[in-house]
Amino acid sequence: MLYHLLYPLHTDISALNVFRYITVRSIGGAVTAFLIMLFLGPWFIRKLKQYQVGQVVREDGPETHLAKQGVPTMGGVLILFAVTVSTLLWARLNIQVVWLVLLVTLFFGLIGAIDDFRKIKKKSSDGLSARGKLVMQIIGASAVGLFVLLHPEYDGQLSVPFLKDIQPDLSWFYVIFAVLVIVGSSNAVNLTDGLDGLAAGPVVISASVYLIFSYLAGHAVLAEYLQIPHVPGAGELAVFCGAIVGACLGFLWFNAFPAQMFMGDVGSLALGGALGGVAIIIKQEILLAIVGGIFVMEALSVILQVGYFKYSHGKRIFLMAPFHHHFEKKGWHESKVVVRFWIVSIILGLFALATLKLR
Ligand code: 57M
Numbered sequence: 001m002l003y004h005l006l007y008p009l010h011t012d013i014s015a016l017n018v019f020r021y022i023t024v025r026s027i028g029g030a031v032t033a034f035l036i037m038l039f040l041g042p043w044f045i046r047k048l049k050q051y052q053v054g055q056v057v058r059e060d061g062p063e064t065h066l067a068k069q070g071v072p073t074m075g076g077v078l079i080l081f082a083v084t085v086s087t088l089l090w091a092r093l094n095i096q097v098v099w100l101v102l103l104v105t106l107f108f109g110l111i112g113a114i115d116d117f118r119k120i121k122k123k124s125s126d127g128l129s130a131r132g133k134l135v136m137q138i139i140g141a142s143a144v145g146l147f148v149l150l151h152p153e154y155d156g157q158l159s160v161p162f163l164k165d166i167q168p169d170l171s172w173f174y175v176i177f178a179v180l181v182i183v184g185s186s187n188a189v190n191l192t193d194g195l196d197g198l199a200a201g202p203v204v205i206s207a208s209v210y211l212i213f214s215y216l217a218g219h220a221v222l223a224e225y226l227q228i229p230h231v232p233g234a235g236e237l238a239v240f241c242g243a244i245v246g247a248c249l250g251f252l253w254f255n256a257f258p259a260q261m262f263m264g265d266v267g268s269l270a271l272g273g274a275l276g277g278v279a280i281i282i283k284q285e286i287l288l289a290i291v292g293g294i295f296v297m298e299a300l301s302v303i304l305q306v307g308y309f310k311y312s313h314g315k316r317i318f319l320m321a322p323f324h325h326h327f328e329k330k331g332w333h334e335s336k337v338v339v340r341f342w343i344v345s346i347i348l349g350l351f352a353l354a355t356l357k358l359r
Contacts, residue, residue: 001088001089001090001093002019002025002028002089002090003019003020003025003090003091003092003093004093006019007019007020022215022218022235022236022238022239023215025090025091025239025242026090026211026215026238026239026241026242027242028086028089028239028242029086029089029091029239029240029242029243029246030086030242030243030245030246030249031246032082032085032086032089032090032243032246033083033085033086033242033243033244033245033246033247033250034082034246034247034249034250035246035250036078036081036082036085036086036247036250037079037082037247037249037251037253037254038250038253040078040081040082041078041250041251041253041254041261044075044077044078044261045072045075045254045260045261048072048073048074048075048261049072052120053072053073053074053116053120054069054070054071054072054073054120055068055069055070055071055072055073055262056069056119056120056123056124056125057069057125058125061320062320062325062328062329064328064334068259071259071260071261071262072260072261072262073116073120073261073262073263073264074113074116074120074262074263074264074266074267075251075255075261075262075263075264075267076109076112076263076264076265076266076267076268076270076271077109077113077264077266077267078251079247079251079263079270079271080105080106080109080266080267080270082243082246082247082250083105083240083243083244083247083274084102084106086242086243086246086247087102087239087240087243090239090242090243091236091239091240092236095233095236096147096233097147097231097233097234097236097237097281098236098237098239098240100143100144100147100277100281101144101237101240101274101277101278101281102240103143104141104143104144104182104274104277105270105271105273105274105277106270107140107143107273108137108140108186108269108270108272108273108274109266109267109270110266111128111136111137111140111265111269112190112264112265112266112267112268112269112270113264113265113266114127114128115127115128115133115265115266115269116264116265116266127265134183137182137183137186137187137269137273138179138183140182140273141178141183141186141276141277142179144178144179144182144277144280144281145175145176145178145179146175147281148174148175148178149172149175153231153232154174154283155169156169156170156171156172156173156174157169157174158170158174158177158285158286159228159229159283159284159285159286159287160286161286161287161290161355162355162358162359163359164227164359177285178280178285181276181279181280181285181288182273182276182277182280183276184276185272185273185275185276185279185292185295186268186269186270186272186273186276187269187272187299188272188295188296188298188299189203189269189271189272189275189292189295190268190269191295191298191299191302191322192268192294192298192322192324193267193268194322194324194325195324195328195334195337195338196255196256196257196258196259196334196335196338197252197255197256197257197259197338198324198337198338198341199263199267199268199271200248200249200251200252200255200263201252201338201342201345202294202295202341202345203248203271203275204244204245204248204249204252205291205342205346205348205349206288206291206292206345206349207241207242207244207245207274207275208241208245208349209287209291209349209352209353210241210275210278210279210282210284210291211238211241211245212238213228213282213284213287214234214235214236214237214238214240214241214278214282215235215238216228216356217229217230217231217234217282217283218230218231218232218233218234218235218236218237218238218282219235220232226356226357227359228284228356229282229284231281231282231283234281237281237282240278241278244271248271251263251267257334257335257338272295275288275292276288287352287355290348290351290352290355291348291349291352292348293344293348294341294344294345294348297323298323301321301322301323301326302321304317304321305317305318305320305321306321324337324338324341327340
């Protein structure tokens with residue numbers, strides 16, 4: 001909005017020229033979202049306590065988690081508020097993909113909110129049924145699939161990191177692939193969100209990497225030089241990614257151990273959906289498995305554990321799944337697990353950036 005309001009005045013006030021630059025607006029988006037979180041956070045936590053929006057902790061988990069009973073949850077509502085306000089303030093609003101990704105993110109947030117509400121109302125860890133959640137997620141992700149189908153620049157080809165000459169063509173299967181990426185990413189972030197700061201940290205790192213890739217994808221000259229797909233308008237998604245980075249950093253302020261609030265499914269499903277959406281729109285789909293390697297690893301640990309548990313009639317591969325519980329059960333302190341997962345996430349983020357040159 002600021003772009004539309006202020007940039008036209010640059011002929012009279014030359015300083016307003018800065019609103020033209022995506023870099024400046026991405027930083028503006030990040031700082032705005034961060035400050036919204038920081039200033040509204042304490043008030044929001046008080047309101048969550050007042051309305052008794054508290055976490056119901058499962059009894060079958062690590063014992064240390066029983067102390068977390070009643071910690072205010074649904075902090076994701078504030079994250080989504082901060083992301084929406086700063087994206088609307090700093091992005092160019094005449095770019096379709098900004099609206100698409102923002103609306104899909106909010107829709108995934110809505111699914112999570114329904115789930116959270118049910119859990120809080122019933123005071124149990126059963127929210128929406130897994131099937132109900134999945135159907136709604138597929139409906140939301142299909143909006144991106146439909147966009148891809150209707151826009152000729154999405155030709156069904158995949159960008160394979162490190163291998164610029166290999167671009168498998170999925171043809172119209174690409175639409176199904178897009179839905180799988182978004183739904184998978186949303187659920188993987190949700191599974192990861194089980195320790196203080198564990199989901200928000202890697203989301204900050206992944207969104208920072210996608211901020212850079214979005215900027216490059218939207219820049220015709222740089223995209224050609226780096227031999228990555230050029231997607232007109234994608235640069236504005238850098239502003240959206242900046243807003244996610246800022247909002248999640250602000251959330252971490254309160255979610256760092258010992259957490260004053262959790263994000264809830266409203267936050268985790270939305271943030272995962274957002275990352276998946278950006279990855280599809282800027283055509284850096286496979287890269288998400290590298291950048292979000294922590295999320296992939298957590299989801300895989302659950303698939304392997306549940307599969308083996310059923311196959312072997314009760315045996316386990318890990319002490320407990322998702323993977324972070326395994327380390328807790330081994331006696332690592334929660335903060336140690338979280339910081340070590342962040343370290344791995346940073347390394348993976350750097351590795352993902354290296355794909356720009358190593359190809
Ligand atoms: C939700 N949610 C946390 C919070 C957060 C198929 C199965 C493996 C699924 C999996 C599952 O349900 N995972 C997704 C993970 C919960 O946090 C809430 O949920 C939101 C995210 N969706 O924002 O609102 C608990 O996580 C802890 N937490 C923190 N700090 C945070 O910042 O400490 C969350 C955020 C909170 C709090 O304790 O209550 C969750 O774990 O429920 N299921 C599991 O994860 C269960 N695993 C399991 O049963 N594994 C089995 C195999 C055979 C399936 C096994 O390995 O034996 C575990 N869940 C829990 N305890 N809580 C079991 C142990």
